[in-house]
Amino acid sequence: MKVHVYEKAFLSIGGGMLLVFLGALAFATLGAGIHLPDRAGSIDPQAVRTTPPFDDPGVREIAPGKYEVVMVAQAWSFDPAEVRIPAGSEVTFRITSPDVIHGIHVEHTTINVMVVPGQISEMRYTFREPREHLIICHEYCGIGHHYMYGKVIVE
Amino acid sequence: MSTTVARPAVDVAAPVVQRGVVDDPSGFELSREQTALIRWNIYLGFAAVGVAMFHGLAQALSYAGINVLGWFPGLQTYYQGLTVHGVLNALVFTFAFANGFLSLTTARALSRPLNRWLLHGAFWSLVAGVVLLGYAILSNQASVLFTFYAPLQAHWTFYLGAALLVVSTWLTAANLFLALGRWRRDNPGERYPLMAFVSVATYAMWVIASIGLAVQVVGYLLPWSLGLIEGSDPLTMRTLFWYSGHPVVYFWLLPAYVSWYLMIPRQVGGKLLSDPLTRMVFIMFLLFSIPTGFHHQYTDPGIPAFMKALHGVMTFAIFFPSLATAFAIMASLEMGGRARGGRGLLGWIPKLPWGDPSVTAQILAMLTFMVGGATGLINASLSMNRVIHNTTWVPGHFHTTVGTAVALTFMGIAYWLVPMLTKRELFGRRIALAQAWIYTVGVLIFARGMSAAGLDGQPRRTFMAEAPYMPDAWLVPGYWTAVGGSLMAVGITLFFVVLLGTIFFGRRLEKRPDMPIAETVHPASRKGWEPILDRWPVWVAVAVILIVIAYGPFVISEMPPTLNTPPFRLF
Numbered sequence: 243m244k245v246h247v248y249e250k251a252f253l254s255i256g257g258g259m260l261l262v263f264l265g266a267l268a269f270a271t272l273g274a275g276i277h278l279p280d281r282a283g284s285i286d287p288q289a290v291r292t293t294p295p296f297d298d299p300g301v302r303e304i305a306p307g308k309y310e311v312v313m314v315a316q317a318w319s320f321d322p323a324e325v326r327i328p329a330g331s332e333v334t335f336r337i338t339s340p341d342v343i344h345g346i347h348v349e350h351t352t353i354n355v356m357v358v359p360g361q362i363s364e365m366r367y368t369f370r371e372p373r374e375h376l377i378i379c380h381e382y383c384g385i386g387h388h389y390m391y392g393k394v395i396v397e
Numbered sequence: 398m399s400t401t402v403a404r405p406a407v408d409v410a411a412p413v414v415q416r417g418v419v420d421d422p423s424g425f426e427l428s429r430e431q432t433a434l435i436r437w438n439i440y441l442g443f444a445a446v447g448v449a450m451f452h453g454l455a456q457a458l459s460y461a462g463i464n465v466l467g468w469f470p471g472l473q474t475y476y477q478g479l480t481v482h483g484v485l486n487a488l489v490f491t492f493a494f495a496n497g498f499l500s501l502t503t504a505r506a507l508s509r510p511l512n513r514w515l516l517h518g519a520f521w522s523l524v525a526g527v528v529l530l531g532y533a534i535l536s537n538q539a540s541v542l543f544t545f546y547a548p549l550q551a552h553w554t555f556y557l558g559a560a561l562l563v564v565s566t567w568l569t570a571a572n573l574f575l576a577l578g579r580w581r582r583d584n585p586g587e588r589y590p591l592m593a594f595v596s597v598a599t600y601a602m603w604v605i606a607s608i609g610l611a612v613q614v615v616g617y618l619l620p621w622s623l624g625l626i627e628g629s630d631p632l633t634m635r636t637l638f639w640y641s642g643h644p645v646v647y648f649w650l651l652p653a654y655v656s657w658y659l660m661i662p663r664q665v666g667g668k669l670l671s672d673p674l675t676r677m678v679f680i681m682f683l684l685f686s687i688p689t690g691f692h693h694q695y696t697d698p699g700i701p702a703f704m705k706a707l708h709g710v711m712t713f714a715i716f717f718p719s720l721a722t723a724f725a726i727m728a729s730l731e732m733g734g735r736a737r738g739g740r741g742l743l744g745w746i747p748k749l750p751w752g753d754p755s756v757t758a759q760i761l762a763m764l765t766f767m768v769g770g771a772t773g774l775i776n777a778s779l780s781m782n783r784v785i786h787n788t789t790w791v792p793g794h795f796h797t798t799v800g801t802a803v804a805l806t807f808m809g810i811a812y813w814l815v816p817m818l819t820k821r822e823l824f825g826r827r828i829a830l831a832q833a834w835i836y837t838v839g840v841l842i843f844a845r846g847m848s849a850a851g852l853d854g855q856p857r858r859t860f861m862a863e864a865p866y867m868p869d870a871w872l873v874p875g876y877w878t879a880v881g882g883s884l885m886a887v888g889i890t891l892f893f894v895v896l897l898g899t900i901f902f903g904r905r906l907e908k909r910p911d912m913p914i915a916e917t918v919h920p921a922s923r924k925g926w927e928p929i930l931d932r933w934p935v936w937v938a939v940a941v942i943l944i945v946i947a948y949g950p951f952v953i954s955e956m957p958p959t960l961n962t963p964p965f966r967l968f
């Protein structure tokens with residue numbers, strides 16, 4: 243089979259580029275600490291409101307400068323709908339759904355994760371600057387989907 | 398009835414395959430019945446786009462804050478319309494067109510008719526599927542979007558309809574495999590004609606890929622919607638969906654590649670560069686399309702991050718055959734432009750037949766696909782995916798891929814295919830040209846708006862015109878989206894002027910025009926290693942092994958599924 247020199251060059255450069263991109267991704271995940279959501283436990287979706295920690299959703303300081311947000315995403319609101327934390331806090335979100343699939347995206351952060359009934363979603367993020375972030379449900383969850391939002395207020 | 402003109406005997410001892418349909422374009426006419434069925438598949442596909450366009454426009458306007466839901470008396474919610482848009486465009490249009498078009502290319506490449514019962518079966522199951530889906534959606538019992546994630550539960554007719562769409566592709570696949578097998582029996586030791594090979598490879602990939610969807614819909618969702626099963630396991634359902642949901646994008650795309658590889662070179666006066674490389678590209682799609690589904694689930698809980706990363710690497714691998722395609726097509730175009738008198742480094746570009754709407758539409762589709770390829774790599778990058786997942790960036794991306802690279806190519810194909818199927822001259826060549834340009838400009842503006850707002854966090858699948866939150870950053874991009882979307886709607890409308898004009902007013906032709914089929918610079922060889930490319934069992938086995946590696950560990954860890962989520966009907 244003849245492969246033209248130009249084609250060889252094009253495919254080598256293109257293939258090489260893909261490898262460079264993959265290297266950059268490896269660096270981002272292993273070096274720069276941008277992680278994907280991993281397995282963080284499962285839960286009986288019909289018993290969310292009675293299973294700790296989801297029996298008591300809210301914001302808790304777990305260590306100085308470290309917060310945990312336990313959140314229930316349900317049709318069509320987030321509980322809690324407002325999260326207040328001081329600037330510089332490292333926040334771990336633990337979220338689940340008692341009904342259908344939702345999504346949570348905290349605007350202008352890397353908190354972007356699906357909320358699937360039966361599963362617990364876990365995400366960590368450090369809020370550095372004081373500002374407000376929208377919390378948006380970004381997966382269709384029924385007719386009220388576009389009413390489902392909240393706020394992170396960094397003070 | 399069909400007539401197969403006897404072809405001169407093939408010299409199997411010759412090292413290179415010189416005789417094929419291209420050298421012998423004289424002798425094959427499909428029967429009226431089969432031509433009609435193929436024609437109706439194509440019409441049905443485009444009708445789906447025509448209907449879906451209306452709510453597409455409403456969606457684009459909604460992102461600019463304009464609520465036109467009142468214009469649709471039949472619809473109760475935005476999401477009902479969005480379900481129509483997604484199902485008709487992503488499933489009905491693409492399946493119907495692929496079924497019709499690749500049946501025709503296979504029959505033509507092998508110079509033999511297809512099985513009429515399978516052809517009928519494929520068409521009528523598609524029609525039945527559309528009727529059931531239409532009933533379920535329009536009666537507002539299935540506003541579950543085209544991804545129908547459990548535990549949102551639709552009426553059973555929705556799932557049955559979706560299953561019938563898949564059945565129609567399987568019947569088509571059976572037809573193509575049967576034709577190829579018969580051809581092999583009559584031509585032992587011969588290389589498969591390239592056009593048949595790529596058509597069959599597309600369906601072979603899809604048959605393996607669609608198993609996930611079939612298991613999910615028939616094995617689970619259908620009995621669940623009938624109340625035979627009570628609970629569901631949403632994560633397993635999502636995983637089954639995306640097992641089929643990524644490769645389906647290649648099932649949409651590969652018919653367009655068939656045209657770009659095998660027809661466009663002929664249409665521009667060039668040649669296809671290499672037969673073996675073309676086969677290799679389609680084989681790579683067969684191998685790598687499927688073990689990539691977790692890239693749609695990067696942000697899902699409950700799936701080990703390592704497995705996601707593995708699928709991420711495979712996703713980069715599947716980019717490679719598209720790179721090879723970019724080179725091959727560009728080379729054919731350049732050859733054509735030079736044969737038509739183009740000189741200098743870029744002088745061949747203006748010499749391309751830009752007056753031919755079929756060519757122009759497809760070249761514009763290819764150029765737009767470059768945007769789609771680049772944005773696709775961004776989606777595949779697990780770090781950047783966290784920024785854009787489920788934002789309007791994603792529809793911004795895929796309207797340049799399936800919405801243009803595929804849809805505009807299919808329209809470009811229609812500009813020679815419909816004259817071929819109807820024996821009528823194309824009506825309104827200039828309108829067709831305008832259609833291609835307007836649609837392309839529209840989609841680029843649209844994608845600009847959707848992508849920009851997406852980077853600023855605007856969610857997709859959200860009725861923005863009524864949402865209580867609307868940051869300023871989304872306003873101007875919303876206008877881009879609305880303007881671009883309106884131009885796209887104009888483009889599609891013009892396409893229908895040409896299509897209906899051709900069907901009803903096109904000048905009758907005495908002889909049925911043939912399909913354009915490219916000659917190859919480096920044809921297939923009977924000697925050396927190349928014949929292994931035609932060994933289906935080898936490639937299917939490798940594909941299955943890759944799937945087992947990519948999905949096996951997760952499937953085992955999820956067994957048995959925990960069916961403890963009750964159904965919801967929140968629409």
Ligand code: HEM
Pocket residue numbers: 446450453454456457460479480482483486487490542543544792796799800801804857858859860881882883885886887889
């Ligand atoms: C007039 C032309 C079109 C316009 C204005 C348009 C507009 C849109 C918009 C604004 C969305 C996003 C809706 C949302 O997420 O809320 C969307 C979704 C979508 N479009 Fe289009 N579109 C058009 C044509 C097409 C074509 C030709 C295809 C494919 C062949 C297509 C396939 C899709 C798909 C698959 C979705 C996703 C639906 C979902 O998220 O469930 N569209 N369209």
Ligand SMILES: [Cu+2]
Pocket residue numbers: 344345379380381382383384387388390
């Ligand atoms: Cu939602």
Ligand SMILES: [Cu+2]
Pocket residue numbers: 642643644646692693
């Ligand atoms: Cu994908």
